[in-house]
Amino acid sequence: FGLQALENLSGGSRNIAIGNLSLDGSAGSENDNLAVGYAALGGSNSGGNQNVAIGNYSLDANTSGDYNIGMGYNALTANTTGLRNIAIGVGALDAPDLEDDNLAIGYDALGGSIAGGEYNVAIGNYTLDALTSGDYNVAVGYNAMTANLSGGYNTAIGYGALDAATADHDNVAIGYGAMGGPVNGGYGNTATGTYSLDALTSGDYNSAHGIGALGSVTTGSYNTGIGSNSTTLTTGTYNTLIGYSADPSANSGTNQTVIGSNA
Structure with missing residues (x-):
């Protein structure tokens, strides 16, 4: 539902896209993704499965990451290949792109320029929001x-x-x-x-x-x-x-x- 929603999907199954440009970049056979919001999961998705993106620009750079949950404006917005990340809150985990297994709940939680940091848990506004590489x-x-x-x-x-x-x-x-x-x-x-x-x-x-x-x-x-x-x-x-x-x-x-x- 929405302008160009699921526009390029060629062979995937059980995907749901609600919002303009949501899941519009998926060009492969991605399965079981849910995107709700403007440009949610709107990246060049080419293999990402079982992701949930709720909120404008959430998970909108995802290319092949699986099992991610981004809820909130810009949540997990830079993630490209990271796996099993959960971000709930405006700007939560909005900078990491390749990292796995992080949990961020709260405004700007884990919002730093992470380059390798994994297995972190941040609950609360601004928690761990400067992290670059710690695990x-x-x-x-x-x-x-x-x-x-x-x-x-x-x-x-x-x-x-x-x-x-x-x-x-x-x-x-x-x-x-x-x-x-x-x-x-x-x-x-x-x-x-x-x-x-x-x-x-x-x-x-x-x-x-x-x-x-x-x-x-x-x-x-x-x-x-x-x-x-x-x-x-x-x-x-x-x-x-x-x-x-x-x-x-x-x-x-x-x-x-x-x-x-x-x-």
């Missing part, structure tokens, strides 16, 4: 991991979680603003709780659990903070702080252990 990231929440370019194996859940890190790996941030600082090279950190580890700029293998836990640490590795507001520690390594507002004797130190509330 296996999970971002849930408005602006979660919004600055990540090439980092992989990260998990960020919460508004603004891990929102400034660009190339870091294997970090877990759960909570509003958790690990929200400009981390440069952080690896293997775990932050659970609002603003936990949110000042970190460089450091590895830190573990912070509780509201504001290790929230003042800027540089340091192998530190553990359990309990809300645990520490005024700013730099150091191998420190252990357990308890509400547990504070070390030195704000910059090594191998300090403090156990107990307000200790």
Whole structure:
């Protein structure tokens, strides 16, 4: 239904096109595609099967990609050969062309110029929207991991979680603003709780659990903070702080252990 809808299809079966120029470039025997919207699935499709495109320009560059779902204006609009991608939201996954197995839900989610990034999950407006090459990231929440370019194996859940890190790996941030600082090279950190580890700029293998836990640490590795507001520690390594507002004797130190509330 619509001007030039399915205009060039020669031998495909079970295709549905609703909207002007929808599925108008298919010149082969594509099967089981659904296109709803202006120019939806309107690319030079030559083998793409079982795709769903709902929204103007959704999946409109697809050539041979299969099993993709694009819902929303410009969703998956640049995809050419990528497989098994799901994009729901205006501009979601609108730049990748060859990548597989990404899930993006939300306005501009995973909307960066991805060149190789796969197996990523982005749920929330602007989540992972700068990603270029990172794999296996999970971002849930408005602006979660919004600055990540090439980092992989990260998990960020919460508004603004891990929102400034660009190339870091294997970090877990759960909570509003958790690990929200400009981390440069952080690896293997775990932050659970609002603003936990949110000042970190460089450091590895830190573990912070509780509201504001290790929230003042800027540089340091192998530190553990359990309990809300645990520490005024700013730099150091191998420190252990357990308890509400547990504070070390030195704000910059090594191998300090403090156990107990307000200790």
